[in-house]
Every structure is written in C-alpha cells, then in structure tokens.
Amino acid sequence: MKRRLTEPQELSALLLKLYRLSHELPLADFQDATLDLVREALPFDSSMWGTATQTGQGIDIHTIHLHNQSPQMLADYEAVKHLDTAARAVGERPRNAMGFDAREWFHLPEQAPLLDYGRRHEQAHFFIASDFDPSTRFVHWISLFRAGEKARCTPQENQLLALLAPHVMQALTLNRLAHMDRLETAATTDGRAHAICDPRGVLYHADAGFEALLAGEWHGWRGRQLPEAPLRAFQRGETLYRGATVVISQRAEQGLLFLRARMRCRVDDLTPRERTVAELVAGGRTYKAIAQHLGRSPATVRNQIRSIYDKLGVSHIAGLIDALRCAS
Numbered sequence: 001m002k003r004r005l006t007e008p009q010e011l012s013a014l015l016l017k018l019y020r021l022s023h024e025l026p027l028a029d030f031q032d033a034t035l036d037l038v039r040e041a042l043p044f045d046s047s048m049w050g051t052a053t054q055t056g057q058g059i060d061i062h063t064i065h066l067h068n069q070s071p072q073m074l075a076d077y078e079a080v081k082h083l084d085t086a087a088r089a090v091g092e093r094p095r096n097a098m099g100f101d102a103r104e105w106f107h108l109p110e111q112a113p114l115l116d117y118g119r120r121h122e123q124a125h126f127f128i129a130s131d132f133d134p135s136t137r138f139v140h141w142i143s144l145f146r147a148g149e150k151a152r153c154t155p156q157e158n159q160l161l162a163l164l165a166p167h168v169m170q171a172l173t174l175n176r177l178a179h180m181d182r183l184e185t186a187a188t189t190d191g192r193a194h195a196i197c198d199p200r201g202v203l204y205h206a207d208a209g210f211e212a213l214l215a216g217e218w219h220g221w222r223g224r225q226l227p228e229a230p231l232r233a234f235q236r237g238e239t240l241y242r243g244a245t246v247v248i249s250q251r252a253e254q255g256l257l258f259l260r261a262r263m264r265c266r267v268d269d270l271t272p273r274e275r276t277v278a279e280l281v282a283g284g285r286t287y288k289a290i291a292q293h294l295g296r297s298p299a300t301v302r303n304q305i306r307s308i309y310d311k312l313g314v315s316h317i318a319g320l321i322d323a324l325r326c327a328s
Contacts, residue, residue: 022171027179044144083114090130097162099153122147129165195259201226217246267327
C-alpha cells in the first residue's frame with residue numbers, strides 16, 4: 001500500500017490536483033483518476049461509487065461506478081443488500097463517514113451470506129462516506145474496500161475520509177458541469193438552459209433557466225425530479241421531448257442524461273417531412289433539386305415550401321433560416 005499523507009501541504013496539493021482533474025479530464029476517465037488520487041492519501045484496493053435511494057429492502061441504485069471490481073460484484077450485491085446494515089447506517093445523519101471490519105459489523109447469523117459475498121469480492125474492511133438527503137432518501141456515497149485481513153481502518157483514516165469525501169463529490173459535480181459546457185460549445189448554440197439527471201429522473205444539476213422553463217410547463221413544479229412526461233420519453237430511448245411550451249433534448253453518457261431545454265417555437269410545429277424540406281431550402285437547394293433528392297414531384301415540393309413559409313410566418317429564405325435557428 002502507498003504511504004499516507006502526513007503533512008497539511010501534501011493534503012492541500014492533493015485537493016488542488018483533484019479540482020484540476022475535474023476540469024481537465026473527460027467524463028469517462030475522471031472517477032478512476034480521482035480514486036487513484038485518493039489512494040495516495042487513503043490506501044484501498046477497490047471501490048464502489050454511486051447514488052441510490054434508501055429503501056426498506058436496501059439501497060436502490062441509480063448510478064454506479066466500479067473501480068477494480070467486476071460487474072459481477074454488483075449483481076451479487078443485489079442478492080444480499082437487504083442484509084447490509086452499513087448501507088442503512090449512512091442515513092443516520094446527512095453527512096457521514098465510517099470505517100469498519102466486515103466480520104465485526106456484519107456479525108449477526110443471518111448476515112452470513114453478506115460476509116460470504118464480501119470474501120468472494122475481497123472486502124475485508126470498509127470505508128463508507130455519504131451525503132444523504134433525509135427528505136428524499138437519496139444518497140451519494142463512496143465505498144472503499146480493503147482486501148487484507150490485517151489492513152484495518154483506523155480512526156485517523158476515518159477522519160481523513162470525512163475531510164476528503166465532500167471535495168471528491170464536489171469535484172465530480174464540477175467534472176460533469178465542465179463536460180456539459182464542452183457539449184454546449186460543440187453544439188454552437190446560445191441561450192439554452194441545462195440540467196443533468198440520472199435515468200430515474202433525479203436532477204443532479206439544473207440551472208435557473210431550466211427550472212424556470214419546467215415551472216412554466218408544469219405549473220407548481222419544484223424539486224429535484226424531472227417531470228414524468230419527458231422522463232418516460234427519454235426512458236423509451238427518445239432524444240427529444242416536445243411539450244406545450246418547452247422542448248427538452250437529451251444526450252446519454254456515463255449513466256447520466258445531459259439535458260438542454262428551450263422555449264417551443266414555430267419550427268416545432270413542422271412535420272418531420274416539412275422540417276427536412278425546410279433545412280434543404282435553408283441550405284440553398286432549389287425546389288427542383290429538392291424534388292429530385294427526395295424523389296417527389298416539383299409541384300409537391302413547391303406546395304410544401306409554401307406551407308412551411310405559412311406555418312413559420314416568413315416570406316423569404318432569410319426569414320426561414322432565422323426561424324430554423326431557434327430550434328438548432
């Protein structure tokens with residue numbers, strides 16, 4: 001195992017590097033790099049880092065990142081999670097950090113399957129840090145596992161975990177926001193509102209514009225949960241939800257949905273076929289070229305273009321281009 005940090009300046013340097021990585025690393029690489037960095041201060045062998053809702057049958061996992069563990073570990077955990085009293089203990093206060101020996105903590109006879117699971121996945125000693133919301137039962141947690149029977153967790157290490165964990169969780173948030181900013185820059189669009197949520201619809205970040213748009217569409221909406229209608233659309237695999245006043249698009253990456261929202265505009269009333277024709281016209285194609293490209297008669301395309309102009313309330317190509325820009 002690597003040495004533990006002993007000097008304040010070493011810990012300060014670690015935190016500075018952590019926040020630098022949050023801005024520099026891609027979303028897919030950040031959590032592993034962060035855990036490798038944490039290991040310099042607090043040695044461990046593997047990790048489970050995620051979000052969940054606490055239930056009477058154990059945690060209901062929303063997102064998960066496994067570090068030096070196989071996906072089989074998670075499948076095996078599902079069978080014994082109802083026996084995990086440590087997972088329940090993280091909800092005793094909003095912010096928690098604990099270290100313990102598996103055999104001492106899971107000592108009840110009925111917890112024998114949980115101990116067997118831990119032996120198979122080399123989890124002799126645990127560190128758990130959590131940020132828990134009692135009102136929603138939602139928890140963001142990090143579990144660090146030690147495989148060696150003699151590698152016990154010390155009170156000093158537990159204090160160090162309590163110090164590090166809020167920074168690690170905040171750095172993850174910053175990494176996701178930096179990724180969202182890069183997506184927006186690549187899309188070359190302005191004036192959009194943004195949010196990040198998990199596949200269950202729990203919002204991890206929403207800017208003021210996003211919240212205002214949702215409150216306008218769903219009167220009285222407040223809180224950390226995406227409304228049911230767009231959530232169901234995204235769970236079906238759709239990438240765009242059109243409401244009465246708002247349009248929300250999503251991009252799924254690393255177990256999260258990166259959301260963009262805007263006000264609904266006239267372009268959203270076009271049919272898919274009309275939208276295709278409108279974009280071809282805006283791209284400089286003549287109606288005869290469009291007819292040939294789409295395999296339709298020139299008269300049909302000419303009528304479609306006239307209908308498109310009427311729907312958008314424009315009379316020339318410059319107005320068409322401007323109208324299409326609102327939905328780009």
